[in-house]
Amino acid sequence: RLVSLRQLHSLWSQRPFTSARISCQMPDFSIESGLLAAGHRLICGVDEAGRGCLAGAVVAACVILNPGDLPDGVDDSKKLSAARRADLYDVIMEKALGVGVAYVEASEIDSTNILIATMKAMRLAAHELPMRPGYACIDGNVVPQDLPCLASAYVGGDARSLSIAAASIVAKESRSRLMRRLDQALPGYGFATHDGYGTAAHLDALARLGPSPQHRMTFAPLKPWRTEPEVLKPRKRKAPAAAQLSFFDATD
Numbered sequence: 002r003l004v005s006l007r008q009l010h011s012l013w014s015q016r017p018f019t020s021a022r023i024s025c026q027m028p029d030f031s032i033e034s035g036l037l038a039a040g041h042r043l044i045c046g047v048d049e050a051g052r053g054c055l056a057g058a059v060v061a062a063c064v065i066l067n068p069g070d071l072p073d074g075v076d077d078s079k080k081l082s083a084a085r086r087a088d089l090y091d092v093i094m095e096k097a098l099g100v101g102v103a104y105v106e107a108s109e110i111d112s113t114n115i116l117i118a119t120m121k122a123m124r125l126a127a128h129e130l131p132m133r134p135g136y137a138c139i140d141g142n143v144v145p146q147d148l149p150c151l152a153s154a155y156v157g158g159d160a161r162s163l164s165i166a167a168a169s170i171v172a173k174e175s176r177s178r179l180m181r182r183l184d185q186a187l188p189g190y191g192f193a194t195h196d197g198y199g200t201a202a203h204l205d206a207l208a209r210l211g212p213s214p215q216h217r218m219t220f221a222p223l224k225p226w227r228t229e230p231e232v233l234k235p236r237k238r239k240a241p242a243a244a245q246l247s248f249f250d251a252t253d
Contacts, residue, residue: 027076028159028166030068032138037068041136041151043098046164047123048140050078050172052115054197055207055223056190056216057180059110061122062171063101063130063137064093066164072096075166077159078173090174093167101129102175111219120145140165187213 033044049061066072072092074085081089094100103125105118113121124145127137137152139145140159144152158165177196184193190206190213197203197215199222212218212226219227 026160028161028163030066030071030163032155032162033066033068033164036136036138043132043135044138044164045099045127045130045134045136045150046138046140046158046162046166046168047127047145047152048078048159048165048169048172049119049122050169050176051197052119053199054217055199055203055220056107056192056197056213057176057183058104058106059115059118059122060172060176060179061103061119061126062168062175063099063123063126063134064097064164064167064171065099065130065132065134066093066167067096067098070096071163072167075163075170077166078169079159081170083177086170086174086177089170093171097167099130099132099134100171101126101131102171103129104179107215107217110217114219115217116143124148138162138165140169183215187215 036044043065045063045065047061047063049059051057051059072089075089075093078086103122105122110118120143123139124147127134127148127150134150137148137150138158139152139154142154142156144154155161155165159169160166180192180196184191189210191202195203204222207222212223216223
């Protein structure tokens with residue numbers, strides 16, 4: 002089905018707006034130090050990437066940093082250039098005591114919703130760690146269920162906690178690498194450039210090509226291509242003809 006670019010931009014502009022305040026503060030290890038002082042061990046940070054994208058999986062990462070060998074320069078992934086993020090990804094993977102990464106695909110996002118899918122990715126990432134964590138620091142305001150340890154949520158945690166910031170870098174870079182592979186498998190959409198976010202170039206590609214199997218059909222800009230389930234109307238029951246009335250159907 003052909004859809005104009007103006008229609009797509011209109012649909013995308015109607016999405017719920019959330020303000021992401023980017024702080025100048027650098028994350029540090031103070032939250033983790035307090036948990037360590039309270040007797041917890043193996044503190045992990047958990048964050049996600051790709052929650053607002055129109056295509057591809059939502060990705061979560063869980064990182065346990067070594068308190069005795071913290072990586073330098075770690076910051077909220079949203080503040081970093083792609084090249085700097087890739088460099089820090091390698092540093093984190095080398096220095097961290099443990100890293101877990103998990104993916105929840107677009108089809109499952111559509112069959113549940115993005116919040117449920119994000120919580121599942123975070124839970125799976127924590128279970129992917131090579132050791133059981135002692136405490137999890139979650140970015141956001143919701144703690145996933147069925148984690149392997151105690152946990153707390155921290156709003157703006159990727160700007161406050163070094164472990165959460167490290168997880169944000171690993172999640173973002175892991176997802177970018179996934180989208181580069183998808184760009185090779187599904188050329189024309191520009192996934193390697195915009196990572197599946199609703200940029201003007203992505204909306205233009207959607208208008209030309211239509212959605213791919215990796216697009217999230219429940220997201221607003223994909224509405225023109227959604228097939229709504231057919232609602233079957235109840236059939237009216239016809240009254241039997243007079244000649245067909247039986248003795249038991251007769252009335253006094």
